[in-house]
Amino acid sequence: MINMLQDLVQELHQPSVVFGLVCGLLYILSVCKDRPQFQKVISTSRIWTTVLNKYLAYKYLLNGASMIEEQYAQSNGQPFVIRTPEKMNIMVTSSAHIQEIDKAPRHQLSLHAVAKEFLQPKNTMNGFEWKDQRGIEGTGFVRAIRNLLTARLPELIPRLSTVIEDQIQAEVTQAKQTKDGWGRIPLFAAAKHIVTRTNCAVFFPAELSSNPEFVQAALEFPEDVFFAAEIIRILPRGIAPFLAKLATKNHKSTTVMYNFLYPVVQKRMELSCLAPELRGEEEPNDGVQWLINTTPKRESWSTSRLVGEIMAVWYGSLHTLAIATTYALVDLYSRPEYIKSLRAELSSSMFFQFQSTSEGLPEMDSFLKESARLSAFESTGVRRQALEDFRFSDGLLVPKGSWVCVPHRAMMRDDRHFPEADRFDGRRFLPRLPTPEALEASRLSQRSNEWLVWGAGRITCPGRFYAVVVLKLVLANMLQNYDAELEPIKGSRSAQWRTALIPRAGITLKVKPRQI
Numbered sequence: 001m002i003n004m005l006q007d008l009v010q011e012l013h014q015p016s017v018v019f020g021l022v023c024g025l026l027y028i029l030s031v032c033k034d035r036p037q038f039q040k041v042i043s044t045s046r047i048w049t050t051v052l053n054k055y056l057a058y059k060y061l062l063n064g065a066s067m068i069e070e071q072y073a074q075s076n077g078q079p080f081v082i083r084t085p086e087k088m089n090i091m092v093t094s095s096a097h098i099q100e101i102d103k104a105p106r107h108q109l110s111l112h113a114v115a116k117e118f119l120q121p122k123n124t125m126n127g128f129e130w131k132d133q134r135g136i137e138g139t140g141f142v143r144a145i146r147n148l149l150t151a152r153l154p155e156l157i158p159r160l161s162t163v164i165e166d167q168i169q170a171e172v173t174q175a176k177q178t179k180d181g182w183g184r185i186p187l188f189a190a191a192k193h194i195v196t197r198t199n200c201a202v203f204f205p206a207e208l209s210s211n212p213e214f215v216q217a218a219l220e221f222p223e224d225v226f227f228a229a230e231i232i233r234i235l236p237r238g239i240a241p242f243l244a245k246l247a248t249k250n251h252k253s254t255t256v257m258y259n260f261l262y263p264v265v266q267k268r269m270e271l272s273c274l275a276p277e278l279r280g281e282e283e284p285n286d287g288v289q290w291l292i293n294t295t296p297k298r299e300s301w302s303t304s305r306l307v308g309e310i311m312a313v314w315y316g317s318l319h320t321l322a323i324a325t326t327y328a329l330v331d332l333y334s335r336p337e338y339i340k341s342l343r344a345e346l347s348s349s350m351f352f353q354f355q356s357t358s359e360g361l362p363e364m365d366s367f368l369k370e371s372a373r374l375s376a377f378e379s380t381g382v383r384r385q386a387l388e389d390f391r392f393s394d395g396l397l398v399p400k401g402s403w404v405c406v407p408h409r410a411m412m413r414d415d416r417h418f419p420e421a422d423r424f425d426g427r428r429f430l431p432r433l434p435t436p437e438a439l440e441a442s443r444l445s446q447r448s449n450e451w452l453v454w455g456a457g458r459i460t461c462p463g464r465f466y467a468v469v470v471l472k473l474v475l476a477n478m479l480q481n482y483d484a485e486l487e488p489i490k491g492s493r494s495a496q497w498r499t500a501l502i503p504r505a506g507i508t509l510k511v512k513p514r515q516i
């Protein structure tokens with residue numbers, strides 16, 4: 001076969017044609033690989049198997065989400081394997097497996113090792129490095145968000161509303177105008193601006209959140225880290241760090257953010273060592289301070305280390321929420337039939353209740369939950385890396401270095417878990433009898449082993465209450481103050497990269513101030 005290909009190359013003198021033929025052949029093989037007659041042929045040749053596995057691993061980069069969905073559909077609830085260019089991902093779906101992942105000791109299955117692989121922090125975040133085993137140095141950042149941020153949500157709502165209102169207005173004012181008076185807003189870019197400004201107002205002191213250079217760096221940082229980390233993961237070690245630097249202008253956004261944060265954190269850390277009466281000023285009430293206050297007491301973290309932690313939490317808080325906001329708005333304006341009743345809810349006393357407690361608005365909550373279910377941008381959850389061979393009680397092995405994950409996007413699109421799962425029903429999660437207990441149990445921010453959007457068991461997203469409040473405030477502002485229409489989307493609304501479905505930059509919303 002290889003000789004034949006060489007002959008063909010010599011005949012044609014066109015390597016690109018040959019490359020196309022090889023890709024085509026590999027594609028046909030990948031499609032046919034499950035047919036018994038092909039399996040026989042393939043299994044006779046170790047070379048072919050290796051080549052095919054490599055091809056599937058690279059195919060995964062641009063088709064990971066679809067590959068997982070296809071394999072899930074064939075798996076009938078059994079574990080299956082997805083190959084990536086770096087490793088093997090073992091997918092499990094049963095609640096018994098999920099519970100065992102949750103209970104696994106931290107020296108066996110690690111979330112931090114997964115995060116490190118994703119972000120390559122040593123190369124992309126100013127040399128910042130955290131331990132493989134989550135919790136070994138405490139989980140102060142989780143407490144800071146879960147307890148301090150969540151507890152302050154009702155008092156933060158006026159500030160969040162103002163920032164969101166201002167930023168949406170800025171997006172509309174700056175938008176290109178159509179002849180008939182609509183502003184055309186690139187939705188994903190606008191969502192990133194809105195979430196960046198909102199999160200900045202919560203995490204950072206005013207001197208930073210009102211500084212355009214800092215805000216720009218904070219906006220660009222997650223994408224720069226993502227690009228740089230992907231380059232480092234995919235390309236050969238010899239050239240990858242150089243190309244990552246080139247692609248991110250020498251990690252510019254990371255450096256700018258770091259340089260702005262360092263003196264602020266240093267000053268705050270010095271003050272926190274003094275007795276309260278000697279500090280001379282009231283303790284700031286923002287994310288930076290919450291993270292300083294919850295650093296593990298037995299560790300003495302350097303300023304650099306703390307800045308690294310803050311930037312890591314910043315990464316997690318921004319891109320997930322910006323994508324969820326984009327899809328929530330796409331879902332809202334793809335289904336204008338919900339607008340009237342959502343507006344009615346916002347005109348009722350329920351909106352005041354939400355503003356004073358940060359909870360409520362059941363109709364909007366249900367709509368957003370349905371959006372999170374069908375427009376989940378991450379195909380897998382509960383991802384852990386095996387730090388040593390890990391064996392489930394039924395014998396399933398996760399070899400050292402590989403990942404175990406739950407394909408929760410496919411599960412949420414499965415009729416066995418949600419009746420008529422492919423149908424978008426914005427009222428799906430409204431309880432028949434809206435008792436306080438029933439409303440509480442069906443809320444978007446609830447975590448459970450049946451609702452894996454926030455993770456499972458001991459490791460669930462501490463920012464979920466905040467995320468839901470921001471989503472509701474953005475939708476509320478859009479519904480109350482603007483009329484909007486989604487421009488027709490040509491092709492798919494998202495681009496796949498590994499397991500993620502990232503909204504396309506070309507999705508455009510036509511917006512104009514609402515005439516009441």
Ligand code: HEM
Pocket residue numbers: 111134139141142145313316317318320321324381382383452453454455456458459460461462463464466467
């Ligand atoms: C819609 C937006 C969001 C989604 C869907 C989301 C989802 C998740 C998930 C699934 C996990 C668990 C990871 C795993 O087990 O694999 C997680 C963890 C985490 N999230 Fe979020 N998140 C969102 C927004 C936020 C925000 C806004 C913040 C910060 C304010 C945040 C902070 C964190 C942190 C610190 C962790 C690590 C928790 C730990 O190690 O115990 N997230 N998130």
